[in-house]
Amino acid sequence: MAYIVLGQKQDQHAQYMLEKLKMRGLDAYLLSTHDFPRNVQFSYCPTEEDGSLTLNDGQILKLSEIKAVFWRGFSGVSDESTRENYLSFDSIAAQDSLACLRTWFLLDNGTVWMNSWQAFQHHKEKPLQLTKVKRLGVNIPKTYIGNNLEDVKAAYDQLEQSIFKPVFGGAHTEMLTDEHLSSERLADALAKSPITVQKFIAGTNIRTYVVGDKTISIELKSEKADFREDENTVLTVIETPKQIAEQAKAIKSELFLNWTAIDWRRDEQGNYYFLEANPSPMFIGFERQSGVPLTEYIIDEMCK
Template structure:
């Protein structure tokens, strides 16, 4: 058995949970926080012998990259000099970009390390229009969507949809209702000069979250009055059976977006149609386990331990 890395912020609950659970199965588990590189951790890419690619953790343990069987990637916390990247052209800025390029190379090295999940999967999530287009090409339903910063088109979408929501194109904020107050010309044009937005038709119905792990497909219904159930700490969950074609779509989405595991969010309309919202490459799952008793941790740990078999 090879070595395993849990990559995430030290204080993150899921990072600590996966470290603890993997250590119950093997002694070769190590923590890596991207923010420790290059100030406290080392990363070597040896293009001379191509055998010396290695990472050295904060505690001083050197690990050959080819010996890493799997990485659970919970979150990315930048690099040591991340805050200096905005100072374009400075030595500090160049250092930060050098560090990021080195880490990204490791994450896309193409060796046998299995990433849960990969940089490619992460990019699909951060470029949500691309993710939506890819999923639509698979034949899945998606809500009617406008992405951009043309106020006339946003108003047209707002008037066309019975109810409309808006959210960031990249992520990092919750979904909100779109109201006429948001479309006041002076305010809206100022905001749209800063960034585009995603406007979607609101699909009435229920929230369904489908976890896909190592060919296992399980779904929960999330009952919440909030437009974005992620901010509702009082939401309730229970396991549900989804139609065979939705399970097949979930597997196809996972493969197309180059995911090893994921949580896919759907809206199920009153007439039983499922609409894809997003596929998360690093979903939170502890609350789901607690409320439904689904053994997500067990499945994820097993998938990592058996990733090369």
């Protein structure tokens, strides 16, 4: 059986996972989707419900023999130019290539995905993710998402303190201030992109890693609105409260995840508020600082 790490050669986490799989004595391969179709070949026969991948080193892997895939990153395809003319030859070719890859991603043929295409779609659509988690009975902060200037101002006025961040991701969280709202650039910015305005929960950051039935939580103490910007963030492993562990597992299932890192804010009264569930979180730093063998837990799930 074969194991695949989906990611880029230059990605530290992809290379780390590849090395750990090989250390287990497993046949593991790195696959960058951007190499397809230029340097990687895909074959599939619906009547047989099987096919193959030919990697850029010539290695041929039958789809039915791929035991598990660790999804670190999706990098599109070789000639993805759909932003220009969607009826151009290159654009149609790119859509054909993506249709082949999505077929493989969505096949129900026994391959274990860490994580699946569905999981990544739910992560990309943050408003949908928040809504589905709220329907589970999990606390989420008061949130506004959109580009209506008056509604942004109303959300700001209704909240004692608020933060703003992108809807999709790609930038860090910032505190929303009077200066932001009085800026003439705000209307121009909203004409280009909606934003997320969210109540700031005074307290501390909690991250809960969920792998299979395991939950491991850490407290991330930081003075900044976004702990990722703070080099002095203090990491401490804590016990996951029973209710939060149950909610974390329910979130993992609802969002089609086999493993995840869930970010919470824990307020000064001990209440947890869900922020997001990441289908491909960074984990090397956590593993090295905490001593928790998270990678081994992930590989155990891949080998089941």
